[in-house]
Amino acid sequence: MQVSDKSGFENISINNQEITPSFDAKNPPNPQLIDACVHCGFCLSTCPSYRIIGKETDSPRGRIYLMDGINEGDIPLSPAIAQHFDTCLGCLACVTTCPSGVQYDQLIESTRAQVERNHPRSLPEKLLRQFIFSTFPYPNRLRVLLAPLLAYQKLGLQKLLRSQGWLEKFLPKQLAAMESVLPELTPQAFQDNLPEVIAAQGAKRYRVGMLLGCVQRVFLPEVNNATVRVLTANGCEVVVPKLQGCCGALSHHQGQEAQTLELAKQTIDAFADLNLDAVLVNASGCGHTLKEYGHILKDDPLYAEKAKLFSQTVKDVQEFLDHVGLTAKLSPLQDQPLAIAYQDACHMLHGQKISLEPRRLLRQIPNVQLRESVDASLCCGSAGIYNILQSEVGHELGEMKVTNLTDTGAQLIASANVGCITQIRKHLKLQNKNVLLMHPMELLDYSIRGKKLDN
Numbered sequence: 166m167q168v169s170d171k172s173g174f175e176n177i178s179i180n181n182q183e184i185t186p187s188f189d190a191k192n193p194p195n196p197q198l199i200d201a202c203v204h205c206g207f208c209l210s211t212c213p214s215y216r217i218i219g220k221e222t223d224s225p226r227g228r229i230y231l232m233d234g235i236n237e238g239d240i241p242l243s244p245a246i247a248q249h250f251d252t253c254l255g256c257l258a259c260v261t262t263c264p265s266g267v268q269y270d271q272l273i274e275s276t277r278a279q280v281e282r283n284h285p286r287s288l289p290e291k292l293l294r295q296f297i298f299s300t301f302p303y304p305n306r307l308r309v310l311l312a313p314l315l316a317y318q319k320l321g322l323q324k325l326l327r328s329q330g331w332l333e334k335f336l337p338k339q340l341a342a343m344e345s346v347l348p349e350l351t352p353q354a355f356q357d358n359l360p361e362v363i364a365a366q367g368a369k370r371y372r373v374g375m376l377l378g379c380v381q382r383v384f385l386p387e388v389n390n391a392t393v394r395v396l397t398a399n400g401c402e403v404v405v406p407k408l409q410g411c412c413g414a415l416s417h418h419q420g421q422e423a424q425t426l427e428l429a430k431q432t433i434d435a436f437a438d439l440n441l442d443a444v445l446v447n448a449s450g451c452g453h454t455l456k457e458y459g460h461i462l463k464d465d466p467l468y469a470e471k472a473k474l475f476s477q478t479v480k481d482v483q484e485f486l487d488h489v490g491l492t493a494k495l496s497p498l499q500d501q502p503l504a505i506a507y508q509d510a511c512h513m514l515h516g517q518k519i520s521l522e523p524r525r526l527l528r529q530i531p532n533v534q535l536r537e538s539v540d541a542s543l544c545c546g547s548a549g550i551y552n553i554l555q556s557e558v559g560h561e562l563g564e565m566k567v568t569n570l571t572d573t574g575a576q577l578i579a580s581a582n583v584g585c586i587t588q589i590r591k592h593l594k595l596q597n598k599n600v601l602l603m604h605p606m607e608l609l610d611y612s613i614r615g616k617k618l619d620n
C-alpha cells in the first residue's frame with residue numbers, strides 16, 4: 166500500500182510495512198552548507214547532468230533543494246529522489262562555478278553515503294554494485310577475469326559481437342556499457358612488473374613514491390611505465406611500495422564509506438616511513454581522493470593526523486614536474502607541427518584546480534601546438550563508474566566530448582585519467598575518428614626517448 170505524506174511525495178511500502186525513508190543521524194548533508202546556496206542558478210549551465218537531462222532536480226541547485234527537503238522531513242528518500250542523486254557525476258564543475266562558494270562536494274559526499282545506507286536498491290542494481298566494489302579496487306581479483314577477457318578479445322569474439330550489435334541487444338544495458346569501455350588487454354596487465362625502487366638517472370634530485378592505481382595498473386600499465394621513465398629521466402628516484410592497493414577513490418565517489426576508510430588507511434600505511442619528498446599520482450580521480458584523506462579520516466583517532474600529513478605530500482605528477490622543472494632533453498614527436506587537444510579531467514580541473522601545469526609541460530615538447538575545445542570543462546561522462554551505472558547520460562556526454570575534442574582539428578588528444586581515456590577511446594571508435602589518444606606522461610616519455618609517434 167502507498168500513501169501520500171504532506172509534501173505530496175509518496176511513502177513506500179516494503180514487505181507490507183509502510184516506511185518513510187529518510188536520512189539517518191550519521192552525518193546528514195550539513196544544513197549550514199545547504200543554506201549557503203542562494204539559488205542563483207549560475208551552476209546550472211555548467212552541470213553535465215542538467216545539460217543532458219534538463220530537469221531542475223538533476224542540477225546542483227535542485228539536488229540541494231532535495232537534500233534540504235529530506236533533512237527537514239518534507240521529502241522522503243524515495244527511489245525517484247535517490248535517482249536524482251545517482252545522476253550526479255560528482256564532477257565538481259558546480260563547485261568551480263558557484264559564486265557563493267557552496268561546498269557541493271561535501272554535500273553530495275554525505276548524501277551519497279546516506280543513500281547507500283538508507284535507500285534499498287533493486288536486486289540487479291545491488292548485485293552489479295557488489296560485483297564492481299568487490300573486484301575493481303582489487304587488482305588481483307580483477308586479474309582473475311583477465312584470461313577469459315583476453316581470450317574473448319584475441320579469438321575475435323569481441324569484434325564479432327560488437328559489429329553485430331548483439332551486446333546491446335542481449336546484455337543488460339549496464340553490462341553492455343561495462344564491456345564497451347574494456348580496453349585492449351596486453352600481457353603486461355597480468356602482473357605488476359615495476360621493481361620496488363627505481364634509481365634516478367644522473368644526479369638524484371628527489372625521492373618520490375608512486376601510486377599504481379587499481380584499474381590503471383591492469384588496464385593501462387603502459388601509463389605507469391611511462392611515468393616511471395619520465396620521473397627517473399628527470400632525476401627522481403621512484404619508490405613503488407608493493408603493499409599498495411586501491412586508494413579508495415572509486416568507493417569514495419559512490420558513498421561506500423567503510424571500504425573507503427579501509428583502503429585509505431592501507432594506502433597511508435603502504436607509503437609510511439619511506440622518507441619521500443612526495444607521493445605522486447598520474448590519475449586525476451585518485452589524486453583528488455588522496456588529497457582528501459585528511460578530510461575523509463578526520464574522525465579516526467589513529468589516522469586523522471597521519472592522513473592530514475599524508476595528503477600534504479600528495480601531488481599530481483604533472484603538478485610536481487611543472488613545479489620542479491624538467492631537466493631531461495625533449496625531442497619532437499614528429500617533424501611537422503603536432504596539434505594536441507588536452508582534455509581536462511574533472512577531478513584534475515575542478516577537484517585539484519590543475520589546468521595550466523599539464524599544458525605548460527606539453528608546450529615544452531618541440532613542435533607541439535595546443536588546441537582548446539568547446540566546453541573543455543564539461544565532464545566526458547566517465548566519472549568513475551558513472552558510464553556503467555548511468556550509461557545513457559554517460560554515453561551522451563562521451564559523444565559530445567569526443568565531438569568537441571576532434572572539432573579542434575587536433576591530431577592527438579592528451580588525457581590524464583584512466584576513466585576519461587577509456588571513455589574517449591570508446592567514443593573515438595564509435596565515431597570512426599582516427600585521432601591518437603595518450604596520457605601526457607606517455608608523450609613526455611616518447612619525447613625524452615626520442616621516439617616518434619609513427620614508430
Ligand code: SF4
Nearest residue numbers: 202203205206208263
Ligand atoms: S550552488 Fe551556488 S551557483 Fe548553484 S544555485 Fe546555489 S549559490 Fe547559485
Ligand code: SF4
Nearest residue numbers: 212253254256257259
Ligand atoms: S558535481 Fe557535476 S553533475 Fe553533480 S551537480 Fe555538480 S556539476 Fe552537476
